[in-house]
Amino acid sequence: MQTLDSAAAYERAVALATRGRRQILGITGAPASGKSTYAEQLAAKLAADGHKVALVPMDGYHLAQSVLDEIGLADVKGAPQTFDGFGFVALLRRVKESPDEQIWAPRFDRSIEDSIAASIGVAPEVTLVLTEGNYLLLDEAPWSALRALLDQCWYVEVPEELRHQRLEARHRLFGRSPEEAHARTYGSDERNAHLIAATASAADAIIHP
Structure with a gap:
C-alpha cells in the first residue's frame, strides 16, 4: 500500500477510466475524513477532462429515519x-x-436526513463509477462482498483533531446542540471511526486530501 498525492491519484483514476471496461473505484475513511x-x-475533475464517470455514495443506503x-x-445512525x-x-x-443497463441509485439528502430513491443515474457509457x-x-x-467488486479502494486520512472538529461542526449545522454534537462525535461516531480505521490496511492507497 502506498500514499498517493493528488497528481498521482488523478493519474491512477484516469487509468481506471480508460481501461476499456467499466471500473469501480472506492473511496473510504472515517466520518468527516473528507x-x-x-x-x-x-469525479468533477474527471468529467471536466472528458471522462464518463458517475459517483454513487454508500449513504444512499441509509435506513430511513x-x-x-x-x-x-x-441513536447509532451511521453504524453498519x-x-x-x-x-x-x-x-x-x-x-x-x-454495464449496458441504465441504472438508478438512491441519494442521501442531509437536509432531510433521509434517502431519495432513484436519483443518481449510471448510464451505459460510464466507464468509471466512484463510490x-x-x-x-x-x-x-x-x-465483505464489496472488495471483490472494487477495482481499487483508497483510504482517506486526516489528523484526528481536524476530523473531530469537522464532525462536531457538521452535527451542529444539522440542528444538534453543542452538547449533543460533542456526545455524538465522541460516542457512536468514534466507535464507528475505530472500526473503519482497522480496515485501512486493506486499501490499495492512502490519500491525504
Missing part, C-alpha cells in the same frame, strides 16, 4: 447495522456486471 468532498472533486426510530437504532448493506452490494454488483462510504473494506457480511 472522503465525500474528495470523491466529488475527483422512520425505520431507525421504529427499530431503536436512531443502520444501512441496507445487502442492497448496496447488490447495486454495485449490478453496476459491475450489467464512497465508511464500510467499503469492512470484513464482515454483507460488506
